[in-house]
Amino acid sequence: MDFERVRRFAEIRREYGSGYINLNPIQRGGILSEAARRALLEFGDGYSVCDFCPPEEARLDAIRRPPIREFMERLAEFLGMDVARVTTRCRESKFIAFRMLAKPGEYVVVDSLAHYSTYLAAELAMLRVKEVAHQGPPEYRISPEAYLQRIEEVERETGKPPAVALLTHVDPHHGNLVDPKPIAKICHEHGVPLILNAAYTAGVMPVDGRSLDVDILAGSGHKSWAASAPTGILALRGELAERILARSAIKGEWSGRSFPKKELALLGCTVMGAPLATLMASFPHVVERVKGWEAEVEKARYLASQLERIEGTRILGVKPKMHTLLHVESEGFYRVSKTHKRRGFFLYEELRQRGIVGVQPGLTRHFKLNTYGLTWEEVKRVAEAFQEIARKYGLSVH
């Protein structure tokens, strides 16, 4: 291959680096800490964390230099769980739990606001999905009773409870926080383990699996732990840990080879380098930052109230907001887009001119943003930018 054709890849740069306020809902919790930035370079090379892989165990979670083993113990403790592993993505954590707890064709009960990857994880594990209804706009509530209904439906249909249930702790659409406890209670009364998808919560707000009574917790390092992609968290409680982390049982019929130390569903090792190093290096920062969660929610509520001052604009989901992810519905900006020569792109472009990015280009009627980790000054700049744009296009600001 001709070098000139590929030379440009060596020069890739991030266009929206520092200097912009990035409101992208999936990005706020994944901005690296300074310690993580140092760790990235330190452990950038390939299998950099494997220098001291203990031959007798030969598994990522057994490594003591760097202290991966201890990190996973502290991670489990921090989440109020018994055992933790790092996976390549939250979706892989969900797949692993589905794969190891259910047989092909069995049911998993899932809230209907789940991330798309929850559905795909179930599909890849060859499971059938029974969706828990939400209560529709504008709040999109998920109730424990709706879980009960679906569990009983599965029982009637198949003569046994679903293999597993999943709740999205904060959903990616409206940023609703759902209390897992009453749902866990119902699940457990029916003998159903509950997975909590904590991609938007663990790492930014306090999450204690034990007091929430969840059996499995799936998290996302790049979404909420100030870590590089791809990093997922799989934290487990009780006896389920053994089922989910079951060791490989395959044996070569010719060679006799077997791999009884390897955790099957993790395919042995997972994140063998840089992103794990960032997750570890950011951990002290994360342990501290979750204590400031209330202040983060305050900033989101402030922005919500300022956006709702704009004509025809409201925030969807349960209020008051309990998370920094906001779903904005704006009939006002939508109306502007209809006659603007840039159509829906005007909002994105106006914001960008003001140093603000992360609102999806083209969207005006429904868009999402996340204030997590912004300073008060930045939140105010964002609020003022939206209001300024509104006024510029003739929308009133109450």
Place this chain on the structure above:
Amino acid sequence: MDFERVRRFAEIRREYGSGYINLNPIQRGGILSEAARRALLEFGDGYSVCDFCPPEEARLDAIRRPPIREFMERLAEFLGMDVARVTTRCRESKFIAFRMLAKPGEYVVVDSLAHYSTYLAAELAMLRVKEVAHQGPPEYRISPEAYLQRIEEVERETGKPPAVALLTHVDPHHGNLVDPKPIAKICHEHGVPLILNAAYTAGVMPVDGRSLDVDILAGSGHKSWAASAPTGILALRGELAERILARSAIKGEWSGRSFPKKELALLGCTVMGAPLATLMASFPHVVERVKGWEAEVEKARYLASQLERIEGTRILGVKPKMHTLLHVESEGFYRVSKTHKRRGFFLYEELRQRGIVGVQPGLTRHFKLNTYGLTWEEVKRVAEAFQEIARKYGLSVH
């Protein structure tokens, strides 16, 4: 959680950084290029590559800024394949191919020198493994006839050919290079697609899937593409690409939600940040470096010949060596270890004192090393170090 208990994670450092010659067999091909080191910092933050995710496709391989889409096209081209995707690990690529080409209970035919993760990938996909015999020590050859035998065995046993076959291009035990072509021919005559596990080859030596006649190529970014972990490559030819990259077909029975743009077995997106950026940034470097493969093999052969001068020491596998991964068998060093107060650790410690690491601590009778990317001067230093240690402990050097 108390900050003081976790503070140390912020300070993790690599003990064997620059200044050491690291012979670790899995690490030589994963050392970052300078461009990759820059890209790491540029794209360190969480979902850093998702700033311009096109809403209409919303998939990693569709992103044009940074040029991920074009990168994947060039990557496929470079490998002589039709389509390429980046996965989280080579083992995930293998799992994806197994999962999408075979149903639970079906057979996959695999060479008996395969990496352990090949067995686990099959087990996770609920497949049965039929192992292709090797011809034993000292060469451990794998023959096309042995593939034929296993394919026919599966046909006799089940009335149909195996769902898929896998060949390990260079095996991790002895560094044997196996020619895929005659094996592919046999597979294709029986209607069996062939996966090439090119974890130790693609990225360090020229690999052209089309001329090797393989259907699926699995590669490892952190092993052989000067990229950070975790990064895998999945490259596909012909109609199989559609089967393996099949889109999600699940539909929420209550919500009607469906995800027809998402590639099921990839769970949507895979490496959404830093390691992908390193793979891309190193690509021009990789395109160039594979042209120097013969010189790399020369260095390995030189070291092999120098090690074999040590009393009771030989290199296993097919000779002359066709790869930079060497399996050393040393009855000499083993004999020394029996009476040394540090037992088998003496060799590791003597090497470390000489600035050389990567030989597994404790091993003397059988150990592996990899010369890839070392300068001639470094290779000579390694050879001299081994000979010096041999002499120190009374082993003759011919």
